Amino acid sequence: MKKDILDRLLAMYRFWGITATAAFTVFLFLIAVVYRLKEFNLALLFLALLAGFLWIGATSISRHCFVLLKNYIGGRVSLVEFLSTQFVVFLFPFAYRKVRAEAEDFRMRRGQAQE
Numbered sequence: 001m002k003k004d005i006l007d008r009l010l011a012m013y014r015f016w017g018i019t020a021t022a023a024f025t026v027f028l029f030l031i032a033v034v035y036r037l038k039e040f041n042l043a044l045l046f047l048a049l050l051a052g053f054l055w056i057g058a059t060s061i062s063r064h065c066f067v068l069l070k071n072y073i074g075g076r077v078s079l080v081e082f083l084s085t086q087f088v089v090f091l092f093p094f095a096y097r098k099v100r101a102e103a104e105d106f107r108m109r110r111g112q113a114q115e
Contacts (some may be wrong), residue, residue, distance in 0.1 A: 006103055009072055013065040013099065018093040020058035024089045027051040055089075062088050069099060072104040 003011075030048035046113045063085040081098065084091055 006072065008068075009065065009069040010100060010103055013062060013069055014096060015067055016022065016058050016062035017088050017096060020055055020062050020088045021092055023051055023055035023058050027055050052096065059088050062092075066095070067087060069103070073103055075102060 023113055027048060030041070030044060034044050034048060037044070043101055063082070064101070067077050088095070
């Protein structure tokens with residue numbers, strides 16, 4: 001069964017939002033471990049740096065997927081909504097539920113228009 005583009009956009013947004021959240025959690029964990037160690041461990045500090053880069057990159061890709069999804073369903077992304085995507089780690093569950101409901105409304109409107 002071929003997936004609809006709307007389902008793919010939702011899946012991409014969900015994947016990158018979860019990836020950003022997981023990378024942030026790993027980043028904080030590694031920073032806490034580096035802080036608690038008595039001796040300096042360059043390898044852990046380097047892993048924390050890589051986790052931070054992954055967090056920043058996944059947040060950017062998540063924002064891009066969000067904007068693509070909103071544009072596809074015909075919605076406009078307000079400035080506040082765009083800037084709040086930077087906090088995907090904290091706001092992702094709420095933003096995903098909201099955009100999924102908007103996508104379902106779009107799907108219903110599109111289904112009624114085709115009939």
